[in-house]
Structures are given as structure tokens and as C-alpha cells.
Amino acid sequence: MKKLLSVCVFFTLAGCSVVDAYLMKYDGNEYQIITEIRRDAQAYKTSCDDELTSTVNSVALADKTRLFMLFSEHYPHNEPTIKASIELDKIAQGLKTQYTNGGKVNPLFCKIKFESIETSAESMQKVIGAKPR
Amino acid sequence: MTIEYNQSLLASISSQNPDVNAAASQVNQYTEMCKAGQISREEYAQLLRDIQSQINIQASMAELDAMETLNTAINGLITIASLVA
Numbered sequence: 111m112k113k114l115l116s117v118c119v120f121f122t123l124a125g126c127s128v129v130d131a132y133l134m135k136y137d138g139n140e141y142q143i144i145t146e147i148r149r150d151a152q153a154y155k156t157s158c159d160d161e162l163t164s165t166v167n168s169v170a171l172a173d174k175t176r177l178f179m180l181f182s183e184h185y186p187h188n189e190p191t192i193k194a195s196i197e198l199d200k201i202a203q204g205l206k207t208q209y210t211n212g213g214k215v216n217p218l219f220c221k222i223k224f225e226s227i228e229t230s231a232e233s234m235q236k237v238i239g240a241k242p243r
Numbered sequence: 244m245t246i247e248y249n250q251s252l253l254a255s256i257s258s259q260n261p262d263v264n265a266a267a268s269q270v271n272q273y274t275e276m277c278k279a280g281q282i283s284r285e286e287y288a289q290l291l292r293d294i295q296s297q298i299n300i301q302a303s304m305a306e307l308d309a310m311e312t313l314n315t316a317i318n319g320l321i322t323i324a325s326l327v328a
Contacts (some may be wrong), residue, residue, distance in 0.1 A: 133310050190307035197296035197303075204289050206272050218276070219286040226293050230300045237304045242318075 113196035134188040136241040143178045144238055147198070150174065155224035158217040165209040168220075171227065172206035174201040191238065198230050250274060262301050266294055 154167040179195040182188055205223040208215050253274075256267040270291060277287040 133314055190310070192305040194300045197299045200296050201293045204293065208286075208289075212244040216282055216286060219282055219290070220271075222290060223246070223293070224288075226297060230297055233301060233304055237308050240308070241312050242311065 132144045134185055134191070134241060135243050136234065136239070137185070140178075140181060140185075140191070141238055143174065143181060143237070144231055147171065147174050147178060148228055148235055151231060152229035155221050155228065158220035158224070161209075161215065163239065164215065164217075164220050167224075168202075168206045168209045171224075172199075173226070175202040185237045191234070194230075194234055198234065201226055233242040246274060246278070262298070266298055269294055 150167075150171050154171060157163045157167060175195070175198050179192075179199045182192050182195045185192075201223065205220065205227075208219070226242070250271060253267045253271050256264065256265055258267075270313075273282070273287055276282045277284060282290070285303045
């Protein structure tokens with residue numbers, strides 16, 4: 111029985127080192143930025159009828175998703191978050207480009223874009239917040 | 244290849260993954276908005292690309308979630324093994 115237990119302990123310890131080597135621990139700054147992205151998108155979607163305000167908002171949010179992408183980029187063992195941050199930034203940069211290119215932006219399009227960012231940020235926040243302490 | 248053909252493909256999707264069904268429904272909704280002239284073709288194309296991005300985000304987060312669960316289970320087993328030993 112003791113022999114069996116030793117084998118179990120060996121394998122669990124070996125497994126732990128493997129997982130720890132591939133999983134970034136919880137980082138309060140990372141969690142804060144993704145929370146701010148979610149909060150901002152939630153607030154900004156209500157101003158889509160005001161084009162000037164939405165232009166400013168789209169630039170501000172795209173700056174924040176870019177910050178999040180760059181923040182995550184070189185953290186070791188953080189590949190899933192890095193991939194997700196790149197995709198989130200694509201969504202935000204698309205809206206910013208629509209506004210800064212000078213054309214008229216449809217308020218419905220604006221609302222859908224901010225909602226997409228909000229939903230994605232929420233699903234990321236949930237998993238990022240559960241990273242091991 | 245017509246819009247209707249692609250919409251029929253969307254209608255045929257019945258996945259056990261609720262995220263896949265939600266994405267199919269969202270694509271259909273945007274297609275109807277574009278057909279009704281509520282959004283432009285350019286906006287429509289961008290929204291479809293956003294759905295692809297959202298699917299990639301969900302996949303990455305599912306991977307991270309699985310890693311976290313694995314880590315929690317292993318740490319729990321180590322604690323139990325340490326107590327018994």
C-alpha cells in the first residue's frame with residue numbers, strides 16, 4: 111500500500127511541475143486591464159448615437175485593448191491569453207478605424223461592436239480571474 | 244454560391260456546444276440586417292470577422308480554463324498525498 115502511495119505521490123509531483131511550467135499565475139494588473147475594457151465597452155455602447163463621443167470612445171478603447179495585448183505579449187506561459195488579447199484588439203481597432211477614417215458610422219454597428227468587446231472581455235475576465243494564486 | 248445557400252448551412256448547424264449555436268445565430272442575424280439595409284456590406288464583413296475573433300477568444304479561454312482546472316486538481320491531490328504520507 112505504501113509503495114502504491116509513493117508511486118501516486120511521485121506522479122502527482124511530476125505532474126505539478128509540468129503544469130506549473132506552462133501556466134502563468136494570477137496577475138492583478140492583467141485582471142484590472144481586462145476589467146476596465148469590459149467596463150468601458152459597457153458604458154460606451156450607450157453613447158453610440160453621439161458620433162463625436164463615440165469617436166473618442168473608440169480610440170480610448172482601442173488604446174486599452176492594445177495596452178492589454180502588449181502587456182500580455184511577453185509574459186511566459188501565457189499563450190492562451192496572448193492569443194485572445196490579439197483577437198480582442200482586432201475587434202476594437204476595427205471600430206476605431208471606422209471612426210477615424212472619416213466616414214459616417216452607423217450607430218447600430220457601433221453598438222454591436224462595443225457589445226462584442228464587452229462580451230469577449232467578460233469571458234476573458236472570468237478565466238483570467240481564476241488563474242492560480 | 245448564394246447568401247441563401249450559406250444561410251441554409253447556418254440553419255443546419257446543431258452543435259452540442261452552445262457557443263457554436265450562438266455564433267451561427269449571430270451570423271444569421273447580421274445577414275438579415277445586411278439584407279434589410281440596416282448595416283452596410285463593409286460593416287457586415289467586419290462583424291463576421293469579429294465573430295471569428297470571438298470564436299478564437301472562446302477557444303483560447305477554454306484551453307486556459309482546462310489548464311487551471313488541471314492545476315487545481317493536481318494541487319489538491321498533492322495536498323491529500325502529503326497529508327497521507
